[in-house]
Amino acid sequence: MSSALRTILNGLALILGVTFVSFLLMVWFGPDQTYTLIGKNATAQQIADVRHELGYDQPFLTRYAGFLADLATLDLGTSNASGERVSRMLARTVPVTLALMLPGFLLGNLLGIALGLAAARRRGQWSDRLISGLSVSGMSISFLIIIIALQVLLSTPYGLNLFPVRGWQVSDLPSYLHYVTVPTAALVLVTLGYNTRFYRAVFVEEYGRDHIRTARAFGASPAVIMWRHVLKNSLVPIITRFLFSIPLVVISGSLLIESYFGIPGVGKVTFEAITSGDQPVLKAVVALTAVAFVLIQLVADMLYRVVDPRVA
Amino acid sequence: MAAVQRLWFRLRGDRAGMAGLVIVAVFALLALGVWFGLLGQEWAAANGGRWEPAGPQYWFGTNVLGQDIFERSLYSVRTAFEIGLVVALLSTALGAALGALAGWYSHGWIDASVLWLKGVLDSIPFYLFVAAVAFALQGQPWAMHVAMIATFWTGTGRLVRAEVMKLRTREFVLAAEAIGLPDLLILLRHVLPNTLPILLVQASIAFVAAIKTEVILSFLGLGVQHGVSWGLMLAESTQEVLAGHFNNFLAASLMLFALLLGFNLLADALQDAFDPRQATQ
Numbered sequence: 001m002s003s004a005l006r007t008i009l010n011g012l013a014l015i016l017g018v019t020f021v022s023f024l025l026m027v028w029f030g031p032d033q034t035y036t037l038i039g040k041n042a043t044a045q046q047i048a049d050v051r052h053e054l055g056y057d058q059p060f061l062t063r064y065a066g067f068l069a070d071l072a073t074l075d076l077g078t079s080n081a082s083g084e085r086v087s088r089m090l091a092r093t094v095p096v097t098l099a100l101m102l103p104g105f106l107l108g109n110l111l112g113i114a115l116g117l118a119a120a121r122r123r124g125q126w127s128d129r130l131i132s133g134l135s136v137s138g139m140s141i142s143f144l145i146i147i148i149a150l151q152v153l154l155s156t157p158y159g160l161n162l163f164p165v166r167g168w169q170v171s172d173l174p175s176y177l178h179y180v181t182v183p184t185a186a187l188v189l190v191t192l193g194y195n196t197r198f199y200r201a202v203f204v205e206e207y208g209r210d211h212i213r214t215a216r217a218f219g220a221s222p223a224v225i226m227w228r229h230v231l232k233n234s235l236v237p238i239i240t241r242f243l244f245s246i247p248l249v250v251i252s253g254s255l256l257i258e259s260y261f262g263i264p265g266v267g268k269v270t271f272e273a274i275t276s277g278d279q280p281v282l283k284a285v286v287a288l289t290a291v292a293f294v295l296i297q298l299v300a301d302m303l304y305r306v307v308d309p310r311v312a
Numbered sequence: 313m314a315a316v317q318r319l320w321f322r323l324r325g326d327r328a329g330m331a332g333l334v335i336v337a338v339f340a341l342l343a344l345g346v347w348f349g350l351l352g353q354e355w356a357a358a359n360g361g362r363w364e365p366a367g368p369q370y371w372f373g374t375n376v377l378g379q380d381i382f383e384r385s386l387y388s389v390r391t392a393f394e395i396g397l398v399v400a401l402l403s404t405a406l407g408a409a410l411g412a413l414a415g416w417y418s419h420g421w422i423d424a425s426v427l428w429l430k431g432v433l434d435s436i437p438f439y440l441f442v443a444a445v446a447f448a449l450q451g452q453p454w455a456m457h458v459a460m461i462a463t464f465w466t467g468t469g470r471l472v473r474a475e476v477m478k479l480r481t482r483e484f485v486l487a488a489e490a491i492g493l494p495d496l497l498i499l500l501r502h503v504l505p506n507t508l509p510i511l512l513v514q515a516s517i518a519f520v521a522a523i524k525t526e527v528i529l530s531f532l533g534l535g536v537q538h539g540v541s542w543g544l545m546l547a548e549s550t551q552e553v554l555a556g557h558f559n560n561f562l563a564a565s566l567m568l569f570a571l572l573l574g575f576n577l578l579a580d581a582l583q584d585a586f587d588p589r590q591a592t593q
Binding site: 010013014017018020021022025026029030031133136137139140141142143144145148149151152156158165247248251252255256259260270271274275277285286289290293 | 428429435437438441448520524527528531549568576577
């Protein structure tokens, strides 16, 4: 119980820190919106009114406290740029991003685990060398290069020309598959090198342990060793990597993929909010990621207990 | 110096690592060539026609403005090294300093603050943070570097902290403490030099990360503002490839891939040479 309490306290400190850094960067040093909101030839009084409405005339701590209060009461406000309610905007964009990123995220991890296992089982042999070599090559290719190359190969007349170049007009399963394939392939390719390498290192360490040697000596089959001993004992690092990369992949990954393919998800909305200084949207996204991190930490704590009796 | 000799001996036996070292050395020479004005100086001149094909005069053809793509990709080597070196050196130094302080005063308030700061920076989605810093420091050509240094140190910091905590209990450190040397002197002269292997590997990883990040940021319009880089060339190519002009894309991708592969191979070999027990092969 005390460990859960500590996680929550640490989580609160983390949320305070994240909101503070984001407030400092995105709001305090962020873009000034006064002149985008008022017309030409505004009087000094009009300018002062707008600044007052935006809270620009308040001191630093007051504005930060207001920022926290808005977050705590889930008062997300309306977007300055489009006038849309932020909660509605998120309800519209988050499902798109999840639908867009989830298949690639899952496939990238599952393939990474499979390849990592295949390499670790035959450590030092040619198949291990091939997999390791390919994953280093994969780590050396830029995300942008992968996206451009896949777009040319799959979506233009210079390649197979099977999929749309950009956009997201999804209504049913075939149209979903039509639009999600190229971004998914890009996401899998860009994460596969790093994932394979990480999981391979985990499995190599696990295969080197004494109890594996003992199990082998007692005649356990390679399949039993792989499933019952290596995979099961690697669950803690697998869960850690899997869970903690969710917020980063979903936000950072979608930022690039959505800007490139013109997909109306959270990443694109966030990027537009950064460049235009749309504070209510930024507040919401930052708060959501910080809370997601804390929740993930709690979930991870719980899962560790399930898979590793030593933690409980 | 015995450690360096041992390192070189192990590195020489690693064929992939030596290949990486040669690739990096060739690129470093190209960067120096550009720096001293011997190579790639015509990168901005628009002498050719629009989208001329590759040929003896323009090895990779020309771009929309008639600029020589090969010259531009050569000049970008210098841009890449500038960004990579600045970010790798400073982020590694920052990680070493904060990690060493946290490890030396572990479980005190300094340690708690450093860990908290690391947790905060790690919880902000990376491109969101970089974009925000780049925007807050708008007009500053260093915004991109600052953002990367501010976030890349956390990995180095974590490793150095763990290593310093281990070193702290070793006899030579206890002896130095026993004869009353000041903490700072022990840290600088006896503890930090022993973290050098970690720092070298981390610096080469940071170099790779910096160049990759530059590409994404330049595409998003937050990266290199003046001059030319592989990221800018790729950003330029995103429209061209749809019209069938692949030269910008190919030149930038091939150079970028070769340099990153070289650095990744070198980083792996360094890691194996320092820690043969954990060797990846």
